[in-house]
Amino acid sequence: MTDRRPLLLLDTASLYFRAFFGVPDSVKAPDGTPVNAVRGLLDMTARLVTARRPGRLVACWDDDWRPAFRVEAIPSYKAHRVAPTSAQGDEEEVPDLLTAQIPVIVEVLEAFGIARVGAPGYEADDVIGTLTARETARPAGERHPVEVVTGDRDLFQLVDDALGVRVLYTSRGIGDLDVVDQARLADKYDVPDGRAYAEMAVLRGDSSDGLPGVAGIGEKTAAALLRRYGTLDGILAALDAHDAGLTQAQRRRLTEGLDYLAVAPGVVNVARDAPVAEHDDALPRTPADPDRLVALAERWGLTSSVARLVDALSDA
Incomplete structure (x- = not known):
């Protein structure tokens, strides 16, 4: 095998939250709806594809942001993030202006043909852990490096130099990623590895x-x-x-x-065996549904960001 381009796993919520708070909400669609999180996520993804040149790409998703098995073990788990209006304690407190943009993100990713993958009852961290475990279980000659993009330190536990797993930590922004490998863990936290x-x-x-x-x-x-x-x-x-x-x-x-x-x-510990369905994670060189993508770009005022990601994917 000669193509060793990485499998790029996006902690999607981490990125769109960062985009929402980092891009002014004056960025709006023609109808006045804020689309700062959508535009920011698309621009981040374009920069990542250009810089990291992945062969495969997955937008990992929180099907359950506060899984029952974690809450049963430690009831305080993420309890401070529960929306005050959530009767069952299962709804995360998310700004209304961001909540309205999440369905748009879903539609745009689908039109691009970028795999968006979750697992019932599990967080995106668990999806990332499971996809990492699947990749690293391949024979050495078939295994690709894994790069996890996140603003969440919890995923440092996946770092493994021998298996080619590292974290691209976004604390300084997408343009200045902190590449976390075992040397970085030793230097910053005085621990030898992800475990x-x-x-x-x-x-x-x-x-x-x-x-x-x-x-x-x-x-x-x-x-x-x-x-x-x-x-x-x-x-x-x-x-x-x-x-x-x-x-x-x-x-x-x-x-x-x-x-x-x-x-x-x-x-x-993130799950390594979450029920993640089979999916096509190949990097889409051209949009899966170009007509729909054009319509979404025009409706939401995303033409420039969509074009940047289209160009990044085609050049990759």
């Missing part, structure tokens, strides 16, 4: 996701414990054995956090 990052994240917690972590165990302490004992299981074994390497305070904090630690890995 260790996930276990550090379990211990540290994440207030943005409503995950409390182990009280008193921050990022640096978590990384130090993992360096000493290798894995979370190794830390717990040391606790059980009254290992002298644990301070009295660390023993107390870990003991108090045992109930949390029993369930947190199942919440923090």
Whole structure:
């Protein structure tokens, strides 16, 4: 095999949220409807296709932004993001001006022929984890590199140099991506790989996701414990054995956090076996439905952004 172009996996909601808050809502369709998130997402995708030159592309989707299995394990999971009007606690609080644009994003992606893939009961993170696992399970001669585009640090857990998986982190913008590989994890977080990052994240917690972590165990302490004992299981074994390497305070904090630690890995770790349906992820060189795409571009005032993505795909 000579074509080693990457499989590019987009954390789509992460990107369209970034576009919504980064592009002024004065960007509007002819009828006055804001389309800043749509235009921003299209422009981001065009830049990514041009810069990364993928062979395959998937817009990964949240079919369920707050899966029941995670909430059952840790009820505070994303609870602060639930819309006040959501009686069942299953609707995310999203700005109205963004909510109205999501169906447009769906239509435009479909007209382009860009695969938009979710899984019932799972988040986009789980779709990304599953597609990554499927790709890395291929024989070495058939395997392509995987590049995950996201603004979510949770997906750093997928980083694996040996299997060709890295994260393109958007914290500085699409034009200045932070390419996260194992060297970057070691430099920034003092952990050797994606697995260790996930276990550090379990211990540290994440207030943005409503995950409390182990009280008193921050990022640096978590990384130090993992360096000493290798894995979370190794830390717990040391606790059980009254290992002298644990301070009295660390023993107390870990003991108090045992109930949390029993369930947190199942919440923090992305699924690698979500029920993701088969799909065509080939990079579309030409739009799947050009007439519909032209009509959408004219209706929503997206002509220039659509043209940029058409050109990027044809040149790729």
